[in-house]
Amino acid sequence: QAPLVESGGGLVQAGASLRLSCAASARLFSDYGAGWFRQRPGLEREFVAAIDWKAETNYADSVKGRFTIARDNSEKLVFLQMNNLKPEDTAVYYCALDSAGSNSRLANRYQYWGQGTQVTVSS
DSSP states (O other): OOOOEEEOOEEETTTTOEEEEEEEEEEEEGGGGGEEEEEEEEEEEEEEEEEEOOEEEOOTTTTTEEEEEEEEETTTEEEEEEEEEEEEGEEEEEHHHHHOOOSSSGGOOOOOEEOOEEEEEEO
């Protein structure tokens, strides 16, 4: 099992920054791919960013240039730095791990999920 715990969400104004963190407990964390997904009100869960076991990244077009995903294998952490936040970024953000090590955009490639952290951006 690979329980995940997200933190760092909150309420901010448009243009502000937040950094989300995801703490994992997977024994071979460095072999996993990690992704961030979000679910906006009334919408389905969508891909945000992912990083594979080689630290190659993948971003949704809507966040490219504003969000940065990173990982710290020694601490078993995954980060999502979110800059220039917009009201449409308001969502519950979920961290996920893929035991195959990919940076896939597909939610069904990820076997382990956190409980989510709320990000609210006011205009």
